[in-house]
Amino acid sequence: EKKMTNDHLKKLLVYCMLCCTQKIIVQGAQTFQTKVALLRHVEPNNPKCFAEGIRDLTCFWEEDEERAGSAKQYSFIYTYQNENSSECNVTALPAAGGRILYFCRLSQTQLFVPLDIQVFRDGLLIHNRRLHIELFFLLDPPVNLTVKRTEKQGQLKASWMPPPLKYLDDSMMYEVSYVIAGTQMGQVEEVRASSEVILLGLQPGAKYSVRIRVKLDGVSYNGYWSAWTDPVLMATLPGDLDPLIVSLTLIISLILTLLSLTVLLSHRRFLLNKIWPVIPNPESKFQGLFTVYGGDFEEWLGYSAGGLCLRPAYFYSEELPAPLEVLSEVSLDLPSSPLPPKAKQAPGEDEKLKRIDSLMERWRETPHEHWLMDQLRVLHQLPGPQCSQLESQDAYVTLNAQNHSGEEPLDDILEETLPLQALFASGRTCSESHSDLGSLQQSSGSGRLSTQSSFEYPNHTWPPKGPGYTYMAVADSGVSMDYSPMSSSRIDYMGKGVIYTNEYRNEIPAHRQPIPFAF
């Protein structure tokens, strides 16, 4: 059993050695092929020779397959100075491009002495060369290349193991190539007699690909650059923000913020309306509804007082006014001529006329701004057709223009600020009546009146010296009373008289109470 175990162990050992040897051979073959490829491009002379260590030398040459012969046809003769010649066995290998590679490897060499090499093919010298082996080193690339970050930004530290060659370590020089991964932007740095280097001036936060190759420095020894090592990737430390960039960024941000605020503030109302639209307020359309009547629309309309009657809104009615003629004669002799058809009085209205007359009297006596309203209120109390909230009644109000000389134009009527009392006190008489009504702004000392009046001056119906008549058209649309002219403002000259038509707006002072009035 022990013998069998020993046999098994031996077999296993041999198997391992064979595997290792095979691995070494394969790796060596790959290395040889790599070096052959390198020298093929950099060495023009034949045979191309290189030393991998201090004791070996490999020389090779290539020939086309057509002219190539077997390896036995070739003789490699080498001669050291002051020594006898020696011969090296030539080996042939297939090469790329249909060529044959012939090579010879010397395992024991002498340095620092000239070496003569001659290659014969079938006795004919094909290659002849003299060289110093110590000047033709082609080393293996460095191993264990390591790249690390340093504590400083923009730096990387690369370290490696030099080729393990005795006597040559202090004669080696290295070339470190570092590029930003994925780009061709990089640099090459030369290092002598050292196995580490700190790469400076790197971009912060960038990933670098570092590789290295080796060559003898050329003083005592020389040779070719080795193959590059496999690249090693390493990123540098991220950089700190440049203070200048930070400050510029802050300044620009501040400027943009101020501009945005300025734009927002200049359009704040528009933006507020878009974001938070204001609830429409109808107060402007119903003046006094909220301020005077506290939002009571009915009261504002005048329902509580038994009818629409005299409401400020009546004066603003947009409906077409219906003509209303109210004839009133104040201390006037009744004209002989018949009144205009509209001016005809119904028999039942005698009391009403008398009442109006008395009103006119009082008007003369009590000139104040409420006179007209008071009179209208009184008229409202008379029996007769009352104003209806629902019916639109046309009515005329004829006011007496007293002491008016027929020859005098009704200049005073142009003064819109003159109160009716003044006008009536002027004693003017109208010259003609006209179908068109004019309006006269009634303004007392306060300048405000809540009526919109139009006046008609009958012409021939009044005695020449009698006071003139003024007519005020009151339109009752059933909702509101509108004192408005029957026509647009104009001035007509009719014979001796002048009819002035004016429009004026009603304004109800806030402190005044609604005046119930009806025609």
Place this chain on the structure above:
Amino acid sequence: MSLTAPRYSGLLVVLLMVLQWAGQGIPSPVRPICDLRVLDHFIMEARDTETALRGCKAGCGVTGTFVVPLTNVDFLVWETKDIWEQAVEVQSGLSLLGQALGAVGESLSNAVMQSLITNNKSNIRSLGQVLHSLHIKGVSIHAAPAGGGTATRKVSSLSELLSVHINFLRGKVRLLLKNAPVCQQSSP
């Protein structure tokens, strides 16, 4: 290397001479010179001399036969020698080269070449001092007998002489200085 060869080598020689004069016969604790940059500098100057010789016709008129040391280094053989053998071989070879360069300098007609040859001869003497500083037993400051202890050969041209000079410095001298025991102890 930013050293100026003539100034540096001259300074070194003066230093060693002063020390030798001041302490003749008295063992002076000379600090070993292990920096190979000095040798590299000497090698570069020898190369400059060989380059300058190419511009000189007919070998600058130098005739004669010169005995020079062998320069070939077989590491398998070299490593079998101990440090003393190596040092004696190097010291003997330097002596032969010094004698040969001295004989060449006398027959040179070219002033530039003469100056370069003189410089090289001076460098060889400096290397003797450096070798002495290594405190190798059996190696004294006095020049070893020429050819004693080392294989030699003869050359008949200045170019061959300078080639031997360069190869000897790059080879055996450097190997000895690099592997001197005292330098191995001082290096990390």
